[in-house]
Amino acid sequence: MYNYLTLSPLQVIIIMLSVPTPSNESERLNALSKIALIDSAPDAYFDGLVALAAQICNAPIALFTLIDKNRQWFKAKYGTTISETDRNSSFCGYTILQQTPLEVINLANDERFAANPWVIGPPYLRYYYGIPITDSQGLAIGSLCVLNTSDTPLSSQQKQQLHHVKKQLDALLELHIAKLHALKTTEVLPINHHTTTLEEERRLLYTLINNLPDAIYIKDKEGRKTIVNNADLAFLGITNAEAAIGKTDLELFGGEKGVSSYADDMHVLTTGNPIYNREEKIISSDGSNCYWLLTSKVPIYNNNGVITGLVGIGRNITEHKIIDKILSDREEQLHLLANNIPNGAIYRLLEYPNGHLEYLFVSNSIENITGIAASDIRKDAMQFKSKIYPADLPLFVSKANEAKANNHIFDCEFRQYHQNGELRWYHSRAIPKHNANGEIVWDGIFIDITQHKLVEIALQQSENNLNTVFENTEVGYIFMSPQLAFISFNTAAIHFTALEHTLPLQVGENLYHYYPKEHHEKLTLVTKQVLQGQVFETDKKIITLQGEEKWFHIKLSHVANRTQEVAGILMAMEDITTRKKDELELKKSFNLVNEQNKRLLNFSYIVSHNLRSHTSNIQSIAKLMDFADSDEERNELLSHLKTVSNALDETMHHLNEVVSIQNHVNINVQSLSLLEYIHKTIDILKDDIQTKNVIVRNLVPQNVAVLFNPAYLESVIINFLSNAIKYSHPQKQPEIELTCYRSLEQWVLQISDNGLGMDLKKHGEKLFGLYKTFHGFSNSRGIGLFITKNQIEAMGGKIEVSSQVNVGTTFKIYFK
Amino acid sequence: MKKVNCICIIDDDAIYTLLLKKMIVKLDICDTVVSYANGEEAYLGFEKNIQQNNPLPNIVLLDINMPIMDGWEFMDAFLALKPQIQQKIAIYIASSSITIEDREKAASYTDIVEYLNKPVVTATLQKIIQEQTLD
Numbered sequence: 001m002y003n004y005l006t007l008s009p010l011q012v013i014i015i016m017l018s019v020p021t022p023s024n025e026s027e028r029l030n031a032l033s034k035i036a037l038i039d040s041a042p043d044a045y046f047d048g049l050v051a052l053a054a055q056i057c058n059a060p061i062a063l064f065t066l067i068d069k070n071r072q073w074f075k076a077k078y079g080t081t082i083s084e085t086d087r088n089s090s091f092c093g094y095t096i097l098q099q100t101p102l103e104v105i106n107l108a109n110d111e112r113f114a115a116n117p118w119v120i121g122p123p124y125l126r127y128y129y130g131i132p133i134t135d136s137q138g139l140a141i142g143s144l145c146v147l148n149t150s151d152t153p154l155s156s157q158q159k160q161q162l163h164h165v166k167k168q169l170d171a172l173l174e175l176h177i178a179k180l181h182a183l184k185t186t187e188v189l190p191i192n193h194h195t196t197t198l199e200e201e202r203r204l205l206y207t208l209i210n211n212l213p214d215a216i217y218i219k220d221k222e223g224r225k226t227i228v229n230n231a232d233l234a235f236l237g238i239t240n241a242e243a244a245i246g247k248t249d250l251e252l253f254g255g256e257k258g259v260s261s262y263a264d265d266m267h268v269l270t271t272g273n274p275i276y277n278r279e280e281k282i283i284s285s286d287g288s289n290c291y292w293l294l295t296s297k298v299p300i301y302n303n304n305g306v307i308t309g310l311v312g313i314g315r316n317i318t319e320h321k322i323i324d325k326i327l328s329d330r331e332e333q334l335h336l337l338a339n340n341i342p343n344g345a346i347y348r349l350l351e352y353p354n355g356h357l358e359y360l361f362v363s364n365s366i367e368n369i370t371g372i373a374a375s376d377i378r379k380d381a382m383q384f385k386s387k388i389y390p391a392d393l394p395l396f397v398s399k400a401n402e403a404k405a406n407n408h409i410f411d412c413e414f415r416q417y418h419q420n421g422e423l424r425w426y427h428s429r430a431i432p433k434h435n436a437n438g439e440i441v442w443d444g445i446f447i448d449i450t451q452h453k454l455v456e457i458a459l460q461q462s463e464n465n466l467n468t469v470f471e472n473t474e475v476g477y478i479f480m481s482p483q484l485a486f487i488s489f490n491t492a493a494i495h496f497t498a499l500e501h502t503l504p505l506q507v508g509e510n511l512y513h514y515y516p517k518e519h520h521e522k523l524t525l526v527t528k529q530v531l532q533g534q535v536f537e538t539d540k541k542i543i544t545l546q547g548e549e550k551w552f553h554i555k556l557s558h559v560a561n562r563t564q565e566v567a568g569i570l571m572a573m574e575d576i577t578t579r580k581k582d583e584l585e586l587k588k589s590f591n592l593v594n595e596q597n598k599r600l601l602n603f604s605y606i607v608s609h610n611l612r613s614h615t616s617n618i619q620s621i622a623k624l625m626d627f628a629d630s631d632e633e634r635n636e637l638l639s640h641l642k643t644v645s646n647a648l649d650e651t652m653h654h655l656n657e658v659v660s661i662q663n664h665v666n667i668n669v670q671s672l673s674l675l676e677y678i679h680k681t682i683d684i685l686k687d688d689i690q691t692k693n694v695i696v697r698n699l700v701p702q703n704v705a706v707l708f709n710p711a712y713l714e715s716v717i718i719n720f721l722s723n724a725i726k727y728s729h730p731q732k733q734p735e736i737e738l739t740c741y742r743s744l745e746q747w748v749l750q751i752s753d754n755g756l757g758m759d760l761k762k763h764g765e766k767l768f769g770l771y772k773t774f775h776g777f778s779n780s781r782g783i784g785l786f787i788t789k790n791q792i793e794a795m796g797g798k799i800e801v802s803s804q805v806n807v808g809t810t811f812k813i814y815f816k
Numbered sequence: 817m818k819k820v821n822c823i824c825i826i827d828d829d830a831i832y833t834l835l836l837k838k839m840i841v842k843l844d845i846c847d848t849v850v851s852y853a854n855g856e857e858a859y860l861g862f863e864k865n866i867q868q869n870n871p872l873p874n875i876v877l878l879d880i881n882m883p884i885m886d887g888w889e890f891m892d893a894f895l896a897l898k899p900q901i902q903q904k905i906a907i908y909i910a911s912s913s914i915t916i917e918d919r920e921k922a923a924s925y926t927d928i929v930e931y932l933n934k935p936v937v938t939a940t941l942q943k944i945i946q947e948q949t950l951d
Contacts, residue, residue: 605915609881612912613829616935620835623938627842644831 019093024139028096029069031139035173036180037075038066046076049169050144054078056161057154059146060123064133064169065092066142075142089116091147095130096140101159104128106151118147126151129159131166133173144169175207182208215293215314218300221307223248223265235282235291235314257282264297268310274298279317292321338363344447345369349381349430353438357381360441369426369448371419389415389423404432404440413449425453476573479559482531482566484511484523496552496573499544511571530556530569539576551580599790607655614648654787661790667709669795674704674713674749678738681717688725694734696721704740706747706815712791719788720811724753729806746797747815754808760801768799818949819844824873825851826858826890827910828882836877836936843938845945846874855885859893866900873905875948877936880911880918887911891925898927906948910936 022028032038046064054062061079065072072090074083087093094112095102107113107126118125130145144166146154154162182204206229209216215232217225228236228244236252238244244252249261264275275297282291294315299307338346338361345363352358359381362374370377370387377384388396392414403410410430418424430444470477476493480486486509497505501514515523526536536556544550553574561567621641628634678698682689689696706713721736728734737752768789792799796816803809823846827833833851840849850873852858858876865872880887887909894907909922912934922931929947932940 605913608914609912612914612934613832616912617829617831617835619935619937620832620839624835624838624842640831640834647831 018088019090020097022097022140028139028141031135031137032066032068032141035135035141035177037176038068038073040075043076045172046169047078049165049172050076050078053144053146053162053165056165057129057146057148057158059127059148061125061147062145063092063147064142064144065090067093067096067140072142079147089118091116091128092130092143092145095132095143095145099132101129101131102143103153105153124149127153129154129162131163133166133169136174136177178204178207179211213316215312215316217312217314218309219248219265219269219312220309221269223250223262223269225252226309231316232314235293235316237289253282265310268297268299269307272299272307280314290318291316292318339365341365341445341447343369343449344445345374346445347430347442349442349444351440351442357385359384366446369418369424369446370416387417389417391415403430407432407434410442410444413453424448424450426450474575478505478511478571478573480511480569480571482527482568484527484569486510487568493573496575499550500542502545526556527569530558531566533558539580550575550577552576603658610651610655611648614644614651617644618648657787658790661712661787661794667712667794669707669709671705672708672710672713673702674706674740674747675700675702677713677717680714681721684718685721685725688722692725692728692734694725694728694736697735697737700738700740700749704747708795708815709791712795716788716791716813719784720751720813723784724751724755724809727809728753728755729808743814749813749815750810751813752808752810757805757807757809758803759805760803818945820846820874820945820948821871822846822848822850822873822875824858824876825849826855826876826882826887827851827879828853829879832934839936839938840941843941843945845941854882855887855890855893858890859885859897862894862897866897872901872903874903875944876905876907877910877932878907880909880913888921891927895927906944908932908944910934 050062050064054060059079061077063074063078063080064076066075067087067090070087071084072087072092074080077083091102091104091107091113104110104113105127107116107119107128113119113128116125125147127148127150128145130143132140133142133144134140144162146162209227209229212229213231215235216227216229217232218227220226224246225244225248226246228241233239233241233244236244249265250258252258253261261280267273268275275295278295280293280295282293283289294317295312297310297312300309300311302308341363345366345368347362347366348360350358350360359378362377364374366377367373370384372384372387396412396414399412400410402408410428410432412429413425413427415423416426425448427447427449428444429447430442433441433443435441470490473490474492476490476496478486478489478493486505486507488507489505494505497503497514503509503513512520512523530536536554538554540552540554542550542552553572553576555572555574557570557572559567559570618641621637621644624637625634628637675698678700682696682698688694724736725734732754735754737750739750739752741748741750768785789799792813798814800812800814801809823840825833825836827836830853833853837849837851840846850861852861862872864870878887878890885893891907905927906929907925907927908930909918909928910932911918914933919931922928
C-alpha cells in the first residue's frame with residue numbers, strides 16, 4: 001500500500017503521469033463536437049443504461065464518459081454526483097487509446113493510476129473495466145466503464161452482458177445522431193443534398209416522423225397514403241405500415257368518416273385550400289375506442305406549382321377534450337348550484353379603493369330572497385347596500401372593516417329591506433382578497449335567515465320568561481351534577497340556604513358540604529336512588545341561624561337530557577313552615593277531639609252500665625213486690641229499695657262530678673304551691689294516718705309551683721294518699737314517700753307506697769276506668785282514679801303508674 | 817215446672833244477687849241457689865267442690881264487671897278446670913254492659929250459652945230452665 005496521506009495535492013499532481021493523446025486526436029475531437037453531446041442535458045435513456053451496467057457488474061460506480069480536449073465529461077453516471085474531471089485524472093483517457101476494453105485489476109499497483117485521486121482518496125477505487133465507444137467512423141469519443149473499490153475482476157459472463165449494454169448505448173447514440181441530422185436536414189437539405197444519399201434522407205425522415213407523437217402522413221394526388229408514421233398507424237389501429245400504404249381514407253376508415261375524410265382530401269388536392277386545426281371525432285374500426293383528432297391537411301406542390309399530394313398532421317386531443325368536458329360540466333354544476341341555493345345566493349363583490357362597489361357575480365337566486373333581480377344588483381351595488389336597516393349598518397360596516405384589516409372572514413347577521421318593503425333578517429359571510437390595485441374582491445354567500453331568526457327571538461323570549469318564573473318562584477331550585485356539585489340555582493335557593501348555613505350557595509360548591517358527616521352515607525344512598533329514577537321527598541325541620549324553627553319540603557329528582565342520559569339532579573326546596581304548623585295544630589286538635597270522643601263513648605258505657613245496674617234492681621224489686629206473700633216480705637223489699645235508691649243517688653253524684661270535669665275545659669287555673677296542698681291533705685287524712693300508723697315522708701321542696709285548679713289539686717292529692725293508706729299491706733308498717741323533680745321542663749310529683757300493689761299486666765288498662773276495684777274491699781268504689789285521671793288530663797298533665805304485688809305502687813303525676 | 821239441682825250467681829252487686837235469689841226461689845226452678853261476689857270466689861268454690869266430689873251447679877249466671885277476677889278471667893280459669901268436670905254446666909252471661917265488644921267476646925266462648933242483659937226477669941229464667949231440662 002502507498003501512503004499518500006502525507007503528500008500535498010501539488011506533490012500528487014507531480015507524481016501523476018499525463019494521459020497520452022491518440023494520434024487521430026483532432027479528427028476524434030471533431031467527431032465528438034458533431035455528436036453534440038458534451039454539456040447536453042441529462043438523458044434518462046443513457047442514465048438507465050449506466051445504472052444497468054452497474055447493476056450487472058455489481059459495481060458502485062458506472063459511467064458513460066466523453067473525452068474532451070482537456071477533460072472527461074460524464075454524459076451518464078451512476079454512483080457519483082461529480083459530472084466531470086481533469087482528462088489527466090481519467091481512466092477512460094487510456095481506454096480510448098485502444099480498440100478493445102481496458103481492464104485494470106489493481107489500480108493502486110498500476111503506475112498509470114496509482115496516483116489517481118480516486119485511488120489514493122475516496123472512494124479508494126481498485127478496479128476498472130472500460131469499453132471504448134466509437135462513432136460510425138470508428139473514432140473513439142469516450143467509454144462505458146464500471147469502477148469498484150474491491151479488485152475482484154468481472155466474470156466473463158458479466159463482461160459479456162456489459163457488451164450487450166454497450167450495443168444498446170451504440171444504438172441510442174445512433175438515434176441521437178439521426179435526430180441531430182434530421183434537424184439539420186430541414187435547414188440544410190438543399191446545401192447538403194449532394195453529400196447525402198436519397199436513401200439516407202428517407203431513413204432520417206422516417207426516424208424523425210416515427211418518433212413524433214402526432215400522426216403524420218403523406219398522400220398522393222389520388223388521396224392514397226404514401227408515407228405513414230407509427231402514431232398514424234396507432235390511430236388507424238394497424239400494426240403494419242404496408243397495410244396502409246396505397247389506400248385512401250375511404251378504404252382505411254370506411255363508413256361516414258371515410259367518406260368525409262376522403263372528401264376533405266379531395267378538397268385540399270383540387271382547390272389547394274389547406275385545412276388547419278379541425279377537430280374530428282374518430283371511432284376505431286372495431287368501435288371500441290373513440291379519439292378526438294386535431295387535423296391539419298396541407299397541399300404539396302411540385303416545382304411547377306402543381307399539387308402532387310398533401311401532408312397531414314393529426315394530433316390526439318382526446319385527453320384535452322375529456323378535461324374540457326369535465327371542466328365545462330363542473331362549471332355548469334357550479335352555476336346551477338349558485339343559482340339554486342335555497343334561501344341564499346353567492347356573490348363576488350369588487351370594492352374599489354374609493355369605496356365604490358361592483359358585483360362581479362350574483363346568483364340569480366338573490367331575487368328570491370331580496371326581491372331584486374341579480375342584474376339590477378350588478379348594475380347598482382350601492383343601491384343594494386342602501387337597503388340595509390340603518391340601525392344595523394354600523395355593525396355591518398365595522399365588521400366589514402375588521403375583516404378587511406385582518407384578512408379574515410366577514411360574518412354578519414343584519415336586517416335589510418326586501419323590495420316589497422318588508423324588513424327581513426339576512427346572514428352574509430365573505431372572504432376578502434386584496435389584489436395589486438388596492439381593490440378588494442369579496443367572495444361570499446348571502447342567506448335569508450328571517451324564519452330562523454324569528455324562531456330564535458321567540459325562543460329567547462320564552463327562555464327569558466322561563467327565567468323570570470324560575471327567578472321569581474318561591475320554591476328554591478338547585479341544579480346539581482350527579483356528584484352533587486352545584487351547577488345553577490335561583491334566588492329563592494340562595495335565600496333558603498342562607499337561613500341555615502353560613503357557607504353561601506355558589507357554583508361548584510357541593511351539597512355534601514352542607515350536611516354533617518354522619519348524614520353523608522344517607523345522602524349517598526338517596527343520590528343513588530334518585531339517579532336511578534326515583535323521586536325522593538321529605539319534610540325537613542331546620543333551625544335557622546337566628547334560632548327560628550322552620551319546615552322545608554325537599555324534593556330530589558333526576559333530570560335527563562334529550563338523549564335520556566342523566567344530566568344531573570334537581571333539588572326543590574319549599575318553605576312549608578306555615579303549612580306544617582297548621583298541620584301539627586290540626587293533628588293536635590284532631591287527637592284532642594278523638595280523645596274527647598273516646599272519653600264520651602266510654603262515659604256513655606259507664607253511664608249506661610252503672611245506671612242500668614240500679615234500675616234493673618229497682619225493676620226486680622217491683623216485680624218481687626207483686627209476688628210478695630206477706631207484709632214482712634214487702635217491708636224487706638222496701639228496705640232494699642231504699643239501699644238501691646241511695647246507691648243510685650251516689651252514682652248520679654259521681655257521674656255529675658265526672659261530667660263537670662269533662663265540661664269545664666277552661667276551668668280556673670292558678671299557680672299553686674304544691675307543698676302547701678300536700679300539707680293540707682296530710683292534715684285532712686291525719687286520723688287515718690294515725691290509726692294505721694303510716695310513715696309519711698314528704699320530700700317535696702318548698703318552691704315548686706304548678707298551674708292547676710285548686711279544687712282539683714286537693715282532690716288529686718287526697719285520692720292518691722287515701723288510696724295508699726287504704727291499700728296498705730297488712731303485714732307491713734305503711735310508708736308513703738312524696739318526691740318532686742323536673743323532667744323535660746315538667747314538674748313530676750311522685751307518690752310511692754309499700755302497700756299491696758297491683759298486677760298491672762292484668763289490670764293495667766282498666767286501672768283508671770270507672771268503678772274498677774282490684775282489691776276485695778267493700779268500700780272500693782273505683783271512682784277515685786277515674787276522676788283523678790280526668791282532672792289531671794283536664795289540666796294538661798298526665799299520669800303514670802308502676803306497681804308490684806306485695807311490694808308497693810308508685811304514681812307519677814306530670815304537671816303541664 | 818221442671819227443676820234443676822243448682823243455679824249459681826256470680827256477681828259483685830249484692831242487691832242484685834239478693835233479688836235474683838228471691839226470684840229463683842219464688843219460681844221454684846231449682847233445689848239450691850249459690851252465689852259468689854266475684855270470679856275468684858266462684859273459681860275457688862268450684863275447685864273445692866271438685867276436690868270433695870260435690871256436684872257443681874247446672875246453670876251459672878255470670879256478671880262481667882267484677883273486682884279481683886272479672887267474668888272473662890273466670891271463664892279462662894273455668895276452662896282450665898273443665899277437664900276435671902264430668903257434668904254439664906250451662907253458663908249464661910248476665911251483664912248491664914251494652915258494648916258490642918262484650919257480646920262478640922261472649923260469642924267466642926263455646927261454653928257460654930247466651931249473653932243476657934240485666935235485669936234478668938222471670939220469663940228469662942223460665943226460658944233457661946226449659947232449655948236446660950229438655951233432655
